[in-house]
Amino acid sequence: MAMTYLEAVRETLRQEMRRDARIIIYGEDVGVRGGVFRATEGLQEEFGEDRVMDSPLAESAIIGTAIGAAINGLRPVPEIQFADFIFPAVNQIVQEAARIRYRSNGTFGVPMVIRAPYGGGIHGALYHSQCIEAFFAHVPGLKVVMPATPYDVKGLLASSIEDEDPVLFLEHKGAYRSIRGEVPDERYLIPLGEAEVKREGTDLSIISWGMTVNSSLKAAENLAKEGVSVEVLDLRTIRPLDTEAILTTARKTGKVLVVHEDNLTGGFGGEVSALIAEHALFDLDAPIRRLAGPDVPAMPYAPSLEHAFLVTPEKIEAAARELAEF
Amino acid sequence: MAKAKGKAAAQKHRDGGLATEQLHEMYYHMAMARALDERCWVMNRGGQAPFVISGQGHEAAQVGAAMAFDPSQDFLCPYYRDLGVVLAFGVTAREVMCGLLARANDPSSGGRQMPSHWGHAGRRIITGSSPVATQILHAAGVALAARIRGEDTVAAAFxxxxxxxxGDFHEGLNFASVHRLPVVFVCENNGYAISVPLSKQMAISSVAARAAGYGIPGVEVDGLDPLAVYQATQAAVARARRGEGPTLLDVKVVRLTxxxxxxxxxxYRTAEDLAAERAQDPIPRFRAWMESQGIWDAQQEKSLAARIKGEVEDATEFALASPVPDAATLLDHVYAP
Structure with missing residues (x-):
């Protein structure tokens, strides 16, 4: 059935919790209120306070206790209310959760999914709009998942919950209500580390992940009317990374535009570009192009400034057109 | 006279619920922790072990507290000084020395972590790190899962x-208190954070006082007396098992290294201060107490010393003969297979 991105999150959580009694959810306001975005609405009612629990406003505690609960046999799915608020928990995520398997020589593991709404365009300003994926994609031991569509939300969230290692599951706030799509009722899994070509094309490739995949698809549609054939590759997970899919599309079209909402410098687009440069340079017909958020500390509040920050379909279209003409 | 002393000791043991054999076990773990640690320093100064971090002066607190838990069902989240705690939880001298020398069969990490970063899946000891206090939250989470799963498990955070x-200390005590989780928080208070004395760490003289902010008991304990520590910990464990929530123990110890x-x-410490702490060494103190109670004598001491010396020797030789990690395993265990 057709549903929003947000409904896909909620219904997947519900389906997984019905299937596996080890799954617990907790975080700020996830219980009675059902989450500030309503992603967990109705879940406490169905599964009880032990499995859907409001926690104190303390991010390190949310993640640190989830690590302990995971080690003692549960499958915690903690929510960080906004990705911007994840930083007090970075030590627990990076130095504990992501490192526990390695530092214990494989004798302990942390099967945990941290859900965090990220991204801007919702008047969230500096501290309710950030893209945080580059910080965490750098961390071996962690997985970083960024779905673009309701269908992918379901298959990737179910896979993340089944995964034996810690997963950061980033949901774009702008996608929550604006992106709709068909989602089958039955359970299915999308393996972590498999990108998907969301649109076939021959003139150039746009490589993106998360919400900007949707913006890229809009741009590609407009460009098709001008006779420019754009391929759109959705990475879906940036760690593990589907290097083969990246190289395949780069070799196929010979022109690559990497698009992300996170700011440019040190962004994950640099990693994608470097891979192509290392392994497919001689298949390219143009320099790799990156389109990203500007290098300012974070997204401003005033609509004029916010709009100027965002990587819109129009900006993608312009960059892609320029690249196609190269 | 000796008979009267024996009677008094038996009375005291009953107060703590410990039989004479358990007191002997307590003393054995304390003495073993000391002897192993001293061997670690010898190997460090001899160039065989790049790093040592000690619990000398903490042994009475560590063993007294650890013995109040049930290693068959409780979980332990220790920190890097807790040699005495992990020995009481069943870690062997051989395992300790394999950790010191970063051997492939080190149960904590297979030689990946610095020594004394304890972890042992088979002994219910959860792997720890170097940034301090992170394990306090893990203990609270273990207790949360135990409660949800209906297990009679208490989590110990040292x-x-x-x-x-x-922050993780405060967040952990708060979380555990709000949810009345079965956790015992054991603070081994030696008065120094590396070189910074207590007076420059906090504006209060008692860590136990911090418990009031979380609505839980905070208990100051003489950490030089293993029985006092055992009794205080036992009470905290019992409270946790009854579902009444966590306790913070502020166990005052000395740092002899x-x-x-x-x-x-x-x-950064005066010679007088160091000498005064040395005079409070909990190990000879406990031995003297046992002798005064007529449950320990010079012959027993001699035979224990010989046994420990033999075990330390065996552990050292075993570790030296154990293989180092194969360089080809560098990339293993980043993710589950």
């Missing part, structure tokens, strides 16, 4: 008083 300044093998505490 840490130093320096850690009680960390520098922070680590890379530190020299003579540069």
């Amino acid at each position: 840490f130093g008083e320096g850690s009680s300044n960390q 520098s922070h680590s093998s890379d530190d020299d505490q003579r540069s």
Whole structure:
């Protein structure tokens, strides 16, 4: 059935919790209120306070206790209310959760999914709009998942919950209500580390992940009317990374535009570009192009400034057109 | 006279629920922790072990507290000084020495972590790190899962008083208190965070006082007396098992060595202070108490010393003969297979 991105999150959580009694959810306001975005609405009612629990406003505690609960046999799915608020928990995520398997020589593991709404365009300003994926994609031991569509939300969230290692599951706030799509009722899994070509094309490739995949698809549609054939590759997970899919599309079209909402410098687009440069340079017909958020500390509040920050379909279209003409 | 003393001891043991054999076991773990640690320093100074971090002076607190838990069902989240705790939880001298020398069969990490970063899946000891206080939250989470799963498990978190300044300490006590989780927080308070004395770490003299902010009991304990520590911990464990929530124990100990093998505490502590602490060494003190109660004598001491010496020797030789990790395993265990 057709549903929003947000409904896909909620219904997947519900389906997984019905299937596996080890799954617990907790975080700020996830219980009675059902989450500030309503992603967990109705879940406490169905599964009880032990499995859907409001926690104190303390991010390190949310993640640190989830690590302990995971080690003692549960499958915690903690929510960080906004990705911007994840930083007090970075030590627990990076130095504990992501490192526990390695530092214990494989004798302990942390099967945990941290859900965090990220991204801007919702008047969230500096501290309710950030893209945080580059910080965490750098961390071996962690997985970083960024779905673009309701269908992918379901298959990737179910896979993340089944995964034996810690997963950061980033949901774009702008996608929550604006992106709709068909989602089958039955359970299915999308393996972590498999990108998907969301649109076939021959003139150039746009490589993106998360919400900007949707913006890229809009741009590609407009460009098709001008006779420019754009391929759109959705990475879906940036760690593990589907290097083969990246190289395949780069070799196929010979022109690559990497698009992300996170700011440019040190962004994950640099990693994608470097891979192509290392392994497919001689298949390219143009320099790799990156389109990203500007290098300012974070997204401003005033609509004029916010709009100027965002990587819109129009900006993608312009960059892609320029690249196609190269 | 000896008979009367024996009677008094039996009475005291009953108060703590410990039989004479258990007191002997307690003393054995304390003495073993000391002897192993001393061997670690010898190997460090001899160039065989790059790093040592000690619990000398903490042994009574560590063993007294650890023996109040049930290693068959409770979980332990220790910190790097807790040699005495992990020995009481069943870690062997051989395993300790394999950790010191970073051997492939080190149960904590297979030689990946610095020594004394305890972890042992088979002994219910959860792997720890170097940033302090993080394990306090893990203990609260273990207890949360135990409660949800309906297990009669208590989680033990051990840490130093320096850690009680960390956010994770406060967040962990708060979380555990709000949810009345079965956790015992054991602070081994030796008065120093490396070189920084208690007076410069906090504006209060008692870590136990911090418990009031979380609505839980905070208990100051004489950490030089293993029986006092055992009794206080036993009460906290019982409270946790009854579902009444966590307890914070502020166990006052002495730090008889520098922070680590890379530190020299003579540069920030006076000779008088160091001598005064040395005079409070809990191990001879406990031995003297047992002798005064007529449950220990010179012959027993001699035979225990010989046994420990043999075990330390065996452990050292075993570790030296154990293989180092194969370089080809560098990339293993980043993710589940």
